[in-house]
Amino acid sequence: GAGVSQSPSNKVTEKGKDVELRCDPISGHTALYWYRQSLGQGLEFLIYFQGNSAPDKSGLPSDRFSAERTGGSVSTLTIQRTQQEDSAVYLCASSLAQGYTEAFFGQGTRLTVV
Amino acid sequence: GNSVTQMEGPVTLSEEAFLTINCTYTATGYPSLFWYVQYPGEGLQLLLKATKADDKGSNKGFEATYRKETTSFHLEKGSVQVSDSAVYFCALRRNYGQNFVFGPGTRLSVLP
Numbered sequence: 001g002a003g004v005s006q007s008p009s010n011k012v013t014e015k016g017k018d019v020e021l022r023c024d025p026i027s028g029h030t031a032l033y034w035y036r037q038s039l040g041q042g043l044e045f046l047i048y049f050q051g052n053s054a055p056d057k058s059g060l061p062s063d064r065f066s067a068e069r070t071g072g073s074v075s076t077l078t079i080q081r082t083q084q085e086d087s088a089v090y091l092c093a094s095s096l097a098q099g100y101t102e103a104f105f106g107q108g109t110r111l112t113v114v
Numbered sequence: 115g116n117s118v119t120q121m122e123g124p125v126t127l128s129e130e131a132f133l134t135i136n137c138t139y140t141a142t143g144y145p146s147l148f149w150y151v152q153y154p155g156e157g158l159q160l161l162l163k164a165t166k167a168d169d170k171g172s173n174k175g176f177e178a179t180y181r182k183e184t185t186s187f188h189l190e191k192g193s194v195q196v197s198d199s200a201v202y203f204c205a206l207r208r209n210y211g212q213n214f215v216f217g218p219g220t221r222l223s224v225l226p
Contacts (some may be wrong), residue, residue: 033213033214042203048213050211091158093158097210097211098210099146099207099212102148102160102163103160105159107156107157
């Protein structure tokens with residue numbers, strides 16, 4: 001597609017349930033990023049995929065969070081046993097690998113845990 | 115490690131005022147530098163970028179110059195508008211295959 005696509009745009013879930021968030025990057029982009037943005041806050045890095053390399057998972061806040069990227073394209077971020085503090089906007093971005101190229105962001109998934 | 119520091123604000127200005135948002139970075143080598151903007155209720159979008167020392171990025175009346183001697187990339191606009199009200203993020207990216215490092219963001223409010 002023309003841009004980074006995320007789904008769903010909004011998700012309300014009950015505490016303790018698992019959720020899956022999807023990201024479709026721009027075709028041909030080898031790098032994919034997940035960030036979290038709490039209300040009125042900055043970007044919190046979660047995980048970074050680059051080509052076939054092992055992902056950089058250093059930003060995942062707990063072992064309840066995991067992500068995968070299948071076939072070097074679509075990525076899924078999974079949050080198990082959701083907690084209220086997981087409520088935030090989850091942003092996905094993609095880019096080419098070259099360091100001078102910018103990241104393109106999706107519109108985000110707003111997750112609310114009730 | 116690599117890091118980006120920027121004034122956190124909020125910054126409140128009157129329409130047509132001059133804007134400066136300071137950004138300094140710490141990185142080895144020669145990173146590329148970026149400014150992103152997030153308008154209310156929207157996602158992040160690239161505002162401008164500079165990929166080597168002394169480059170000037172510009173877009174929509176905004177400018178920023180890559181200053182290696184002061185490790186800075188300050189964002190400026192000569193005359194802000196109400197529509198410029200947004201959160202601005204400074205970021206760097208080092209080399210091929212490297213991750214982005216973002217600053218904490220600066221919220222700008224422009225009053226009519």
